[in-house]
Amino acid sequence: MKKNRNVGIVGVGQSAFSSHREDVNQPELINEAVNEALEHAGITLNDVDCVVHGNMELFEMVHQPDMWHTLGTGAYGKETIRVTTGGTTGATLVCVADNLVASGMHDVVMAIGFEKLQEGNTTAGITNMSDPLWGRRLQTGALTGVFAQKAIDKYGEEKAKKAAMKYRIIMDKHAMKNPKAHRRLGLEFDEMDTLAENSPTLVGDLKMIHMCSQSDGACVVIFASEEKAKEICKQPAWIKDHITVHREEAYCAFGDAPHTTTHEYAAQKLFKRNGITSPVDELDVFEMYDPSCWWGIDWISEFMMISSDEAMKLIEDDEIMIGGKIPFNPSGGVIASNPIGATAMVRVAEAALQIMGDAGEHQVPGEVNQALASGFGGVMWTVLLLLTKEAPVWNE
Amino acid sequence: MSSGTDQKVTIADIFGSMESRVNPDGVKGVTCNCGYKITGEGGGEYTVTVKDGDVKVLEGIHSPDVTTTASAENWINITLGKLDATTAFTSGMIKIDGDMGVMGKAAMFFQKYRPPAPEVTIQDIFGSMESRVNPEGVKGVTCKCGYDITGDGGGQYTVSVDDGNVKVLEGIHEPDVTTTSNAQNWIDITLGKLDATTAFTSGMIKIEGDMGVLGKAAMFFKKYIPPGGEIEEQEELLMLPKVISVPQKFNTGPKMGKFLKGLIDKKLYANKCPECKRLQIPPREVCAECIVRADEFVEVGPDGIIQVLDITFFASPDPLTGESRETPYVSAHILLDGCKGHETLWHELNPANIKTAKKGDRVRPVWNENRTGSVSDILYYELIE
């Protein structure tokens, strides 16, 4: 692949994520993130050529919401496009913006991911993705105990539960450093057992403490062509590559029969074509879309191309914490904040902030040259984005 | 969290005002009892009973479907929206025992609680003035402003400014200008609820003497904060509950149609990929791996083994009806006889089997007597003993 021209992230904006945004309506919530992103980029709306918009209609039951949201997005008189792909939406929007700029169609593109989950019933909304004549009566949103069971089968109950709670508390410790994060509980490692015990059970061994939040919020990322980006921004975060792997709908992906997951498949392909052989050593930070800590601990090995024992060791040795070998989710991740249509974009936005050196208190120590961000959604779908500090060089 | 400033908000008031805050849409067709054990100082025990839309709040706990336990402080903060209920729930600050599905509905029972207005007195307004002096506003000013506040809770005061030095005296003492108002209007003006100019032009307040001095007086003091904290936080924010319902006609298409019709005759059909031979149940039009139509049907099952099971304790509304289901229930993937690998059928297990069912157990379908070609033609799968 040869990219037509480079694309850099030059501005990031996020509303505060919260379950209580009764003071703003949908366009007003978006507007907060738009203004912050414009300010971060140091540009005005006049500099933006195109607005990319995405969320899921059934979460708020607004049909073609980009029409109403124009009141807050600033899309009036501009070119726009609306793309949505479930939980991966935010990451897909980044791919859209990257393509629109790299193609030469636009020089500056603003992508907006949004959700106001307080206005709907998230689990019922997700359940509606099932076939109306079969699965819709059976599904319970994105809740499943399968990943907990898988880990317990693999590592034994004690080790598995300990790792899950360790991961959970690490995410909270990261969230405590991120003023935008929704759930900042102040958890301590020695509370692990009582927390898990007191937390209500959702499905199987999946408890409420393990699961991601439901948040209101918007995320905005501004992209510019190489020439513009260098004009606007001291240190853009360059989009080196991205890969999207979706899969078929109903075919049960759970159980024993061996298969390559979308995560493994996407990671292997992306790393291969970018010459990355040891992601844990070569990447400086990973913002992973982790819907629960059980999924989180399971997916480390899949994304990092390591054995599950090595993945467990990364958790046990604090290597996924800020300051560790490969910090995961310095922002606190999805477990801390989850406005679904924005969530995957927040992963990219946070990875970009790390490269730009603008992550504030949750900035990881040392140079961030390469950052990975993932989006998750749909039927075990994955999107991976690779960001770099140096502008990529494309050889014929 | 600033619960200390909300001394007017009590658990008794929160529950006492509930019957007047019923949201008719939220309780329509609902019947349940929700118990609340509010512990600590100012706590109490209450039961909210909803009987087909009719709401009563009783003291004490009376045969609840679900019971919520929280400290008075936490419950007040949740009610005021200062503490996120999910956060409180997750971190164990509140506990819920019983039917979680009912709890989901309870969030819609009532309109938002609005705490009673904080106790603002004329005495407090004038008494706090010396501590609220705005040095910029009084610099170089010398004057005396009299205030004759009439009616219940009123009083007479003089604000004396001597080259930036401010004293508030009781009684009227040689004022340059005197303002007369009743106590309620003066409180409203102070809190910004009533516009002073409007009040003046409409005769609600009277001013005698040097009007120019009054113009300066507006700058003498910093904003009055009532004892209950900022009023602004309690501004009413509107919420509109709606159940949005659009009737649909869903097409089965020939593949799903064949499968669903088979259920009427207690037969389970999978379709087979002509290339890789894999089975899909329910059938889909195409084999995703080979990207070819899969038109051949084979009968499988009806018995099989449990491949994956999820015991679900969290009730969400059924999107086809808007109704919440009973919990717990078991969502299972069943490998029917004649299928292999991931070729499982998704259905439910008999709730009676929850405690004993495990992966690998053999199960059989329990058929509905009235079969129409739908997912509910099979009531559930049950363990074969």
Added chain:
Amino acid sequence: MDSNNDSFVVDGKLALPYQYFAGRTGSRFIIAIRDEKKIKGLECKKCNKVYVPPRATCEHCFCDIKDNWVDLDSTGTVTGFTVVRYEEPHHPVKAPFIQALVKLEGADTPFVHIVQGVPVDEMKTGLKVKAVFAEETTTTIMDISHFEPA
């Protein structure tokens, strides 16, 4: 499509609960109608325009206008309309009824509402109308029940 097609149609529903928030700006607008029978607009001082319905940001110059409240008259002029003659569950009143763009005195943008008290076939642009406030609140723009000839 072959004749022994097994396809059939199943009646179902898309039914989900929602709770929408008007936000502070929207709430202030509706509460003024509900409690004071007063319609307010928001002014963009840069564009020199008074908008109804309220919005926190001026769509044209993108500046914050949410505190620039302006009191409007409850009478205005119809600048456009249509007579809705088809029946739908989402209609606030039975068809046929008039949806009209009403520009209130003091506002620069008209907004859509219902006009009653005029035979549907005699409705005309330019009609002077006044707001009739609703007796019961729905916490929406329908706290103005409808407009009628002034």
Added chain:
Amino acid sequence: MARRVAICAVSQTKFVRNNTTQRFQEMELDVLESLREQVDIGFADEGGIGMSINVSNDVFDARTISDAPMTDVLGAHMGCEEKVDQDGAQAIIYGASAIMSGHCDAVLIIGHCRESQGQSRNMCTNLTFDPFFTRPVGLDYCSAAGFQAQAYLSKSGITEEQLAKIVVKSRENASKNPYTPEAPRVTVEDVMSSPMLCDPIRELHAYPVSDGAVGMILAAEDLAVKLTDTPVFFNGHGNNMDSFYLGDRDLTSNFALKGAAERAYKRAGITDPKTAFDIVEISDQYAYQYPMWLEGLGICDEGKAGELIDSDNANGPAINASGGMLAGNPLNLGGFVRAAEGAMQLMGKAGDRQVKGAKTALAHGVVGPAGQFHTVVILGSD
């Protein structure tokens, strides 16, 4: 300069009022199979289809993530699949950008919509409006169009009879279009006496409820010329957003469409839109939009659309030779089908409705209430 993009294959199903024999997936599968019969291309990152785009809508499908059940019929299992949730003409722009950026070499786009599934399409479009200020008064796309029609007719002087002529002509053209089998011929009298929906829009002025699917394959130029002898090049595009509230807009100004057209013409190097095209396909959901959009596009001068209707545009481009949206395409697919029609004409594969020697085409799509958002795509045989 980015590489050029061409449409290599297009396909559509018949658009019928109520397709009771297929579900969405099979409608799209019919399109996929037809496309793959036309061109020999597989799914691959390099030299093959590297991205599949679905065009569908969650509210119309009554389904969250309405592309999830489509991944397999888009051939995108373990591949890149995305969904454009606007008019499908927007998906063409996005697909082209993915090729021009270098991200992939070919893109598959398939869209579906079944307006017959929900109780009424108006109930769906009512949900576009905000919950506090515009939804409660009962606005939907049909009544929003009523406002615009009322305003436009009084400004332009277009008559009832001219509106009727538009419908008659659309049905006449549609009779040559095998994909719109349910648009019977009508007379001017039929149209003028059909019941009012929302003044001044009559039943026969409104696009029919229909179900169907449409798709195309885009490829980079070097690949496209290997796949087909009749590549249709993507030569320009533009879109534009107007204000949301109807009262904030001048409903007759064509603000969004003029901006969209201006951008598209600039990119395609077009200076005189009146003479630039052989084929013009516009999304006329309601009869009044036919003259209004043509003026907005500059195909005729403002105020001259009445003359164009009366003269049947004898000397100009063929306008809606397919019958247009008035002959029956669902929301979301209007502009997409228009582009597919344009491409078929330029490929010389438009059957009875073929315009001889057609070399350039304009396709137009519209989203939102009363034309809040417009898309223009310009295609050429070179």
